Amino acid sequence: MSTTPTAPVAAGTDWVTVKQKHRAMWAAGDYPAVVRDLITPVGEVLVDACGIEAGQSVLDVAAGTGNAAIPAAVRGAKVVASDLTPELCAEGMREAHRRGVELYWHDADAEDLPYDDGEFDVAFSSVGVMFAPRHQRAADEMLRVIRPGGTFGVLNWTPEGFIGQMFQAMKPFAPVAPAGAMPPPLWGDPAYVEKLLGDRVESVTWERQQLVVTHFATAAEVLDYFKRSYGPTIVTYRHAESQGTAAELDAALLAVMNDHLTVVDGRPTMHWEYLVLTAKRA
Template identity: 55%
Template sequence: MTTTQPTPFDAEIKAKHRKLWAAGDYPAVADLIAPLGRRLVDALYIRSGDKVLDVAAGAGNVAVPAARAGGHVVATDLTPELLETGEARHKDLGITWRTADAEDLPFDDDDFDIATSCVGVMFAPNHQRCADELVRVVRPGGRIGLINWTPTGFIGELFGVMKPYAPPPPPGAQPGPLWGSTDHVRSLFDGRVTDHRFTTTTVEIDKFPDGAAFRDFFKAHYGPTIVTFRNIADDPTRVAELDSAIAELADRHITDGRMEWEYLQAVLTVV
């Protein structure tokens, strides 16, 4: 097994990342997009006996349906609070919940039949390192399945709206929604996977009657939005600007109480 020795700077970044995703109530946000986990499990044809690794698993949107399909599942995340929620909800499924960094997975080479990540690994700062680790831990002929928000879809637009108000990203960090670009995913796995299957589609969200309701929910529950508002908390003018911008963006995407959030699904076979 290959490992990367973290530097003090890396450790600081990871600590901030854990704190961000522990803020609010991410499992409540993940519940909105629960269908995505089932879609990815179906696309990967997970069956009884498959050894499955869910990376940046949160509370288990993929891990849970993968276990119900018969997989032997290990769910990992950098934020232990999310794993604790998943384990408390699903004690009966035999999932192993383990704190781990997507950029430095604590598993042997070729250890899994399938690796997955659903709007999770996209938020790690070093995209190439994450892709390298996914390839490393999956056996030849095994599969990698990813779902990531696209740059041009609603969540990609939301991050664009928040960016001017958010804390600066760490040096060298790449924008998460790049993982929603087919060309970017191809470049990350170049020469090491085959049988690429890419699908760009949407998940329907029917929780929010208007943009203000969406904004208020994300301000209370979604770590990146919470941290962004904290960053400008001392400037009421900027807070009001961001309040208005998020509500207006959501209003443009809501029709009859429904939204469509666009994502890229990628299924790759390891060479």
């Protein structure tokens, strides 16, 4: 059976520095609050989609603070939660302790996982691996550590949904991406993910769903929250301020946030689209 080769390293890109910047980006602001306030429910969705059961060995790639890893451990799985950013792992440890579950936390790069071939029954990622800059390398690594017949699963923001559109609006104001890095929302396109996986998987299933968010009353509140709490937005604003374009960035993001904020049953509501995709390792 043929396999998809690992993507070549782009000439001239200092990936050590890139990864250091990624760590700093996700440590900026308050991503643990984003998880608590907004995206905790999607972790359970991914755990359900992967059919996690007691006794399975599970790797959560780019786990953040464990919004999928912790529910998997609650079900009795033997979970390793790995992430590039130690600050997020530390917060995940505290949350797991609060919930009375045990799992192993490991600082690790999604593009260079320090695990054996076929070590896990399941490898999944909830809005995490999509931010690894070299998508093919990250997909290759996730598949490598899954045993034959094991489960691959991802839950990612779609290009068409709110988060995807927010990244599109930020792109003209953000630092230039390093050569070889790919836009995160591509992971929300099922055809793109299937191409990354190639013929190394079978029984691929996917579905687009919506995260319902009722945390904000106005678009201005959404903007303020992301400027204060979300690492990618914080880094983009730092660059925009250095270029004198922060006001234009405000306008671009407010337009997206207004488009996605509606009133449902008298309550301001947002719907954030995401893709859930699972497959079996061939």
